[in-house]
Amino acid sequence: MIRSHSPVTQVVAIGIGAALFFVLGRFAAIPTPIPNTSINIQYAVLAVFAVLYGPLVGALAGVIGHLLIDMTGYGIWISWELASGAFGLVVGLLMLRNLIAEGEFPRAVAVRFILAILLANAVAWLLIAPLGDVLFYSEPAGKVWAQGALAFAANSVTACVLGTIILSVYARTRTRTGSLSHDQ
Amino acid sequence: MSTPVLGYIDRPGPLHALSGVSKLVLALGVVLGAMIGFDVRYLAVVAAGSIALWGLSRVRLRDLALVLWLIAIFATLNNIGIFLFAPGYGTELFGTRHVLVAGPWHWDVTAEQLFYQLTVTLKYVAVLPSVLLFVATTRPPEFASSLARIGVPYRFAYAISLALRYIPDVQREFRTISLAQQARGLDISRAVGLRTRARNLGSTLMPLLMGTFDRIESISAAMELRGFGRGPGRTWLVRRALRPPDVLVMLAAGLLVAAPIVLLGVNGGRFWNPFG
Numbered sequence: 001m002i003r004s005h006s007p008v009t010q011v012v013a014i015g016i017g018a019a020l021f022f023v024l025g026r027f028a029a030i031p032t033p034i035p036n037t038s039i040n041i042q043y044a045v046l047a048v049f050a051v052l053y054g055p056l057v058g059a060l061a062g063v064i065g066h067l068l069i070d071m072t073g074y075g076i077w078i079s080w081e082l083a084s085g086a087f088g089l090v091v092g093l094l095m096l097r098n099l100i101a102e103g104e105f106p107r108a109v110a111v112r113f114i115l116a117i118l119l120a121n122a123v124a125w126l127l128i129a130p131l132g133d134v135l136f137y138s139e140p141a142g143k144v145w146a147q148g149a150l151a152f153a154a155n156s157v158t159a160c161v162l163g164t165i166i167l168s169v170y171a172r173t174r175t176r177t178g179s180l181s182h183d184q
Numbered sequence: 185m186s187t188p189v190l191g192y193i194d195r196p197g198p199l200h201a202l203s204g205v206s207k208l209v210l211a212l213g214v215v216l217g218a219m220i221g222f223d224v225r226y227l228a229v230v231a232a233g234s235i236a237l238w239g240l241s242r243v244r245l246r247d248l249a250l251v252l253w254l255i256a257i258f259a260t261l262n263n264i265g266i267f268l269f270a271p272g273y274g275t276e277l278f279g280t281r282h283v284l285v286a287g288p289w290h291w292d293v294t295a296e297q298l299f300y301q302l303t304v305t306l307k308y309v310a311v312l313p314s315v316l317l318f319v320a321t322t323r324p325p326e327f328a329s330s331l332a333r334i335g336v337p338y339r340f341a342y343a344i345s346l347a348l349r350y351i352p353d354v355q356r357e358f359r360t361i362s363l364a365q366q367a368r369g370l371d372i373s374r375a376v377g378l379r380t381r382a383r384n385l386g387s388t389l390m391p392l393l394m395g396t397f398d399r400i401e402s403i404s405a406a407m408e409l410r411g412f413g414r415g416p417g418r419t420w421l422v423r424r425a426l427r428p429p430d431v432l433v434m435l436a437a438g439l440l441v442a443a444p445i446v447l448l449g450v451n452g453g454r455f456w457n458p459f460g
Contacts, residue, residue, distance in 0.1 A: 006404070006408065007339065007413055008404045008407050008408045008412050008413050009400065009401075009404040011339050011340075011342060011343050011346070011404075011407075011412075011413070012343075012346060012400050012403045012404040012407065013400050013404075014340075014343040014346075014347075015342070015343040015344070015345070015346025015347045015349075015350065016346065016347070016350050016354075016396060016399065016400050016403070018343070018344070018347035019346070019347045019348075019349075019350040019351045019353075019354045020354055020392075020393075020396055022347070022351055023351060023354045023355050023358055024358075024389075027355065027358070041385070041389065045389075045393065048393070052397075060340070060343065064343065064344055064347055065347070068347065068348075068351075071315055071318075071319055072251070072319060076215050076311060076315055078215070078219060136219050137219070137304075137307070138222060138277075138454060138455075139266065139304070140266055140269055140270030140273040141270075142269040142270050143265050143266055143268075143269035143270055146269060147265070162386065162389075165386065166389070166390065166393060169390055169394075170393075170394070170397070173394065
């Protein structure tokens with residue numbers, strides 16, 4: 001059985017997903033030895049939301065969460081916010097019809113999840129964010145593609161590793177259909 | 185424990201008295217205008233206007249000092265990045281080359297490059313104060329009702345209002361779980377290696393996420409029980425009537441978007457070229 005979420009649940013998931021994205025992006029970055037670079041764990045969480053609640057939730061939670069981070073920090077930079085939304089959208093679209101909420105997370109689905117994240121990251125950070133920077137903000141192409149490649153590499157690794165762990169733990173907390181057997 | 189996140193500052197001033205809608209339209213106008221426009225004269229006017237508004241708003245510089253520092257660092261790094269990767273980009277854009285300082289390899293400092301980077305930096309100065317001011321002078325509930333009023337579907341606006349409502353809660357929960365895990369000996373500070381730190385952060389993240397999924401379920405059940413999403417519209421608790429100053433502000437926002445589009449035609453391109 002594929003669960004479909006009611007529009008109300010989707011509205012709530014967008015709002016709370018964006019809040020979570022904001023808090024993790026703002027306060028829970030893991031500092032690395034490289035200055036001004038931190039590991040962003042919010043994209044792993046965004047991917048999980050996109051898988052569990054669908055592409056629309058993934059896209060909007062990404063855009064709103066990223067907008068809120070930027071509004072209270074570096075200022076609106078539209079191309080990168082759109083890229084966050086695209087990431088959620090692509091992961092959600094590629095992971096439609098999964099049974100994770102029913103407790104099923106076999107290896108094939110995990111592989112599909114990792115491929116979806118890689119593709120979504122490529123679309124977001126190698127295509128939309130740099131292209132938007134060049135078109136909207138007329139930034140030099142070499143610089144934005146270098147930034148995009150860095151974001152692609154870092155986000156792919158964290159989202160694949162953390163996202164898979166989160167989904168497998170989540171699947172274990174769910175009760176499978178037909179997990180009870182009748183004792184004769 | 186929870187610091188005010190979106191930084192609304194309660195100190196009545198002329199900007200606080202405006203309705204949220206007009207401030208939102210103004211902020212959007214500045215963001216859009218500065219996105220389209222690359223004319224340095226236009227950006228300078230917008231930047232000056234933004235700073236003047238700041239002066240009017242009675243929001244003190246000190247209130248936002250930390251944020252301003254971050255922005256300054258970000259802008260500086262961005263400028264260094266542009267110069268390292270594309271020191272000849274200004275020449276490419278403007279078609280002339282006036283070398284000011286000859287540097288190693290292709291890192292010559294040209295007047296065109298400096299002018300281009302000045303334009304990019306002015307973009308920051310033009311956009312940032314207005315967005316920060318909007319955040320500092322608008323109460324979060326009014327933000328959502330303003331969005332609904334400029335035509336955003338109310339379900340979407342309500343999602344934003346939910347996000348703003350739950351940010352402090354999520355933050356508090358994150359802190360509580362993190363402290364509890366630290367009390368159990370899981371360190372996430374710089375004192376331990378990167379690997380341990382990542383694993384320990386994971387064990388903070390997991391309870392937070394599981395709690396969040398439960399919370400989504402109970403909130404959506406509560407909203408569904410109250411009939412959310414049945415009607416074509418909804419009413420908002422915080423809503424202010426538009427007054428003449430609001431209309432003026434919105435007209436100004438329209439001008440801010442129209443000006444760069446007119447300038448596109450006048451300059452025959454996105455940039456104003458003083459070298460030609």
